[in-house]
Amino acid sequence: MVDVNKANKEALERVLSARPMLVGMGLAGEVIPEMGERMLLHAGPPIEWERMSGPLKGAIIGAMLYEGWASTPEEAEKIASKGEVEFDPCHHHHAVGPMAGVISPSMPVFIVENKTFNNEAYVTQNEGLGKVLRYGAYSQEVIDRLRWMEKVLYPILNAGIKRAYDSDNTIDLKNLIAQALHMGDELHNRNKAATSLFLRTLFPYLVESSIDNKALAEVVRFLDSNDHFFLNLGMAAAKASVEPAHxxxxxxxxxxxxxxxxxxxxxxxxxxxxxxxxxxxxxxxxxxxxxxxxxxxxxxxxxxxxxxxxxxxxxxxxxxxxxxxxxxxxxxxxxxxxxxxxxxxxxxxxxxxxxxxxxxxxxxxxxxxxxxxxxxxxxxxxxxxxxxxxxxxxxxxxxxxxxxxxxxxxxxxxxxxxx
CATH class of the missing domain: 3.90.1700.10 (v583 domain like)
Structure with missing residues (x-):
């Protein structure tokens, strides 16, 4: 007879002993395992185009416009419905995505490593609230924001994270989560404290690594205006922490x-x-x-x-x-x-x-x-x-x-x- 309590205790101990650290960034197509050139990752269990919800279809349309695989929403829908793009859950690739959760090859992602078990998890940068890709929006302002996040936000954050890592000050996400709980966050729909703690931790390294102070100021203003920015980082920390228990x-x-x-x-x-x-x-x-x-x-x-x-x-x-x-x-x-x-x-x-x-x-x-x-x-x-x-x-x-x-x-x- 199986000892369920013993097995669950082992699973719990693996989760509690996790040490999720922010170790770097990269482009999804280059760092996420087994991500194909014409593949889009999505939230949730597997699903085919015909059964997808409106917001998931909208996010896929937006991702295809962002990647340049289509020039109009109508063209994107036609391509998707013909099976010319592969869809796969984020969870099948050690990744997670909020809401629609769509990750395309050109999107920058955070890399979080669980130092206890040496496994990694991946997640995109958070766009903010409202009319954004993860909620199924795909207007030009949504695409422009994604491209700014790739061309401006990503290089600056990546340089700061690398500076911290090279200085032996790897950002401990578990510690930030624990602190944020004492400051009024629950780390799903409220990340105000966690986002502030993250920015406070990373800011010296952003300044030290900056070669364009005007762009840096733009990035800091964006982070300051986006109280949900830490959500994605928390999700990757959670994925990296729980995966060894499977x-x-x-x-x-x-x-x-x-x-x-x-x-x-x-x-x-x-x-x-x-x-x-x-x-x-x-x-x-x-x-x-x-x-x-x-x-x-x-x-x-x-x-x-x-x-x-x-x-x-x-x-x-x-x-x-x-x-x-x-x-x-x-x-x-x-x-x-x-x-x-x-x-x-x-x-x-x-x-x-x-x-x-x-x-x-x-x-x-x-x-x-x-x-x-x-x-x-x-x-x-x-x-x-x-x-x-x-x-x-x-x-x-x-x-x-x-x-x-x-x-x-x-x-x-x-x-x-x-x-």
Missing amino acids: GIEGSSYVTIMARNGTDFGIKVSGLGDKWFTAPAAVPKVLLFPGFKPEDVNPDIGDSAIMETLGVGAFALAAAPAIVQFIGGTPQDAVNYTLEMYEITVSENNMFNIPYLNFRGTPTGIDVLKVAETGISPVLDTGVAHKQPGVGQVGAGIVRTPIEAFVKAAENYVEKYLAE
């Missing part, structure tokens, strides 16, 4: 939760590379002015990796101010965190919540506990418009579809517990 015989530890706007999917440590899926849920939304509930697309993004790590909605009690962005009350935030202790393996030894007397965040979703209790993980999330090209319409809370966890639990029982 593949442990007998473990019911959930190592991936992800959504593509059509399907929600999970992977479980002891169940190999199989995706367990269910229809993506529709978030409870605090809408931006001018939008209606019927505009809301079902949940989308790899950013649920933050809850898989034990932060995000699992740490909402640390971020009472977030309810101004996602709706609800501070007490609701506390209640969500308390509920998540019921379905997790243990508490985090580094991420803790001041309001709960510095109790560690609930960490390590146990698929068997989810199935047994009927409590599915909660996420706080951004919300995209159903139609391609529109962008963000709000933010909110979503309860992940329990059907995916039940399927995985049944598979676990069949594999390990059936007589």
